[in-house]
Amino acid sequence: MGIEAKDLKDMILAEGIDLVGIASAEDLLLAQPPRPPGALMPTARSVIVMAVAHSLGAVYAPDIRLWTRNKMQTSRLLDRTAEKIGRFLERKGFLTLPISADKPVEIHRRDPVTGTGLSHTKTLGQLSLKHAAVSAGLGAIGRSNLLLTPRFGPHVRLGAVVTAAVLEPDTKEIYDPCPAGCRLCEQACPVGALRGGRYNVDPCFFYWSWGFDKVPPRRLRDWPPFLKMLLGHVRRRDFVVEFGQTMITDVDNCMACMRACPQGSDWKGIRPRA
Ligand code: B12
Ligand code: SF4
Numbered sequence: 001m002g003i004e005a006k007d008l009k010d011m012i013l014a015e016g017i018d019l020v021g022i023a024s025a026e027d028l029l030l031a032q033p034p035r036p037p038g039a040l041m042p043t044a045r046s047v048i049v050m051a052v053a054h055s056l057g058a059v060y061a062p063d064i065r066l067w068t069r070n071k072m073q074t075s076r077l078l079d080r081t082a083e084k085i086g087r088f089l090e091r092k093g094f095l096t097l098p099i100s101a102d103k104p105v106e107i108h109r110r111d112p113v114t115g116t117g118l119s120h121t122k123t124l125g126q127l128s129l130k131h132a133a134v135s136a137g138l139g140a141i142g143r144s145n146l147l148l149t150p151r152f153g154p155h156v157r158l159g160a161v162v163t164a165a166v167l168e169p170d171t172k173e174i175y176d177p178c179p180a181g182c183r184l185c186e187q188a189c190p191v192g193a194l195r196g197g198r199y200n201v202d203p204c205f206f207y208w209s210w211g212f213d214k215v216p217p218r219r220l221r222d223w224p225p226f227l228k229m230l231l232g233h234v235r236r237r238d239f240v241v242e243f244g245q246t247m248i249t250d251v252d253n254c255m256a257c258m259r260a261c262p263q264g265s266d267w268k269g270i271r272p273r274a
């Protein structure tokens with residue numbers, strides 16, 4: 001028995017999910033290194049992509065830890081819905097794999113394609129949710145390297161379900177979602193990870209995970225300023241207690257690019273003035 005895409009979407013929206021779209025597994029846009037749905041589940045035919053809007057108050061909260069907590073709740077809603085939909089589809093006879101909105105992700109010390117050693121750890125989603133969301137017609141990737149949705153801009157968390165069910169896909173649209181001349185995300189990035197329309201993951205990774213505004217240097221002569229920065233952090237912070245907190249709640253040190261973005265028609269009436 002087939003499943004109607006509309007019925008499934010209605011079920012998902014009734015769970016409190018804000019946006020849902022469907023892409024065909026074969027036509028999914030892939031990131032680098034590529035992670036096609038067929039490698040996760042050889043019988044994959046469709047990918048259902050879901051988005052939950054963050055609370056805008058949490059986005060603009062003065063302490064990022066308030067947003068972090070909100071982020072965790074959006075992830076929970078996405079994961080719980082993915083689990084429910086997965087069970088529903090499997091009861092109907094379709095093998096289904098829920099993809100979490102959150103960790104654990106792949107962690108690499110060597111390039112998974114070439115085998116070359118990496119200067120530091122890189123992490124990678126088992127499925128690129130932003131690319132899946134574009135494929136499912138939810139929005140487009142902006143200058144911030146984030147998915148911008150017409151209703152909520154980048155202020156959404158993404159989750160997905162890979163299934164063997166053949167579902168009617170949505171139309172993907174490739175467009176530039178950024179107004180000409182807007183550079184707010186680039187200006188907001190504290191470590192210059194966003195520049196000239198390009199995203200450099202390394203400074204972002206070190207700032208996001210540790211609050212370090214320098215990456216571990218390659219040249220010997222750059223180590224003294226790096227060590228000076230580390231010493232400053234060691235003096236000010238208690239890494240043991242912080243680590244304990246990170247274990248309990250997935251602490252983020254940055255989302256300035258997301259906060260700076262003025263996109264999202266649903267926020268028009270409530271967005272705080274800068
Ligand atoms: C890993 C990851 C990160 C890592 C990247 C670490 C690293 N690469 O070493 C870090 C911590 C830096 C990060 C930062 C952020 N992230 Co993040 N992240 C992810 C995750 C889990 C996978 C990303 C991925 O694989 N994307 C596919 C690739 C191609 O996209 P990409 O961004 O263009 O490139 C990445 C990879 O190619 C990788 N990479 C680059 N070169 C190489 C080389 C090798 C050898 C390897 C192995 C990997 C690798 O790093 C790039 C950065 O992610 C996704 C969830 C998911 N499953 O998709 C969330 C996700 C993309 N992140 C998200 C968010 C919100 C953020 C942050 C704002 C942080 C925060 N506070 O939440 C910033 C935004 C940075 C930016 N402007 O892009 C959201 C985006 C929502 C949206 N509206 O678009 C996602 C979708 C999570 C979710 N469930 O909603 N993220
Ligand atoms: S999360 Fe922070 S460090 Fe990373 S790109 Fe966005 S603004 Fe820059």
Ligand code: SF4
Binds near residue numbers: 144182185186262263
């Ligand atoms: S802040 Fe401006 S340039 Fe950056 S993603 Fe948002 S709309 Fe695009």
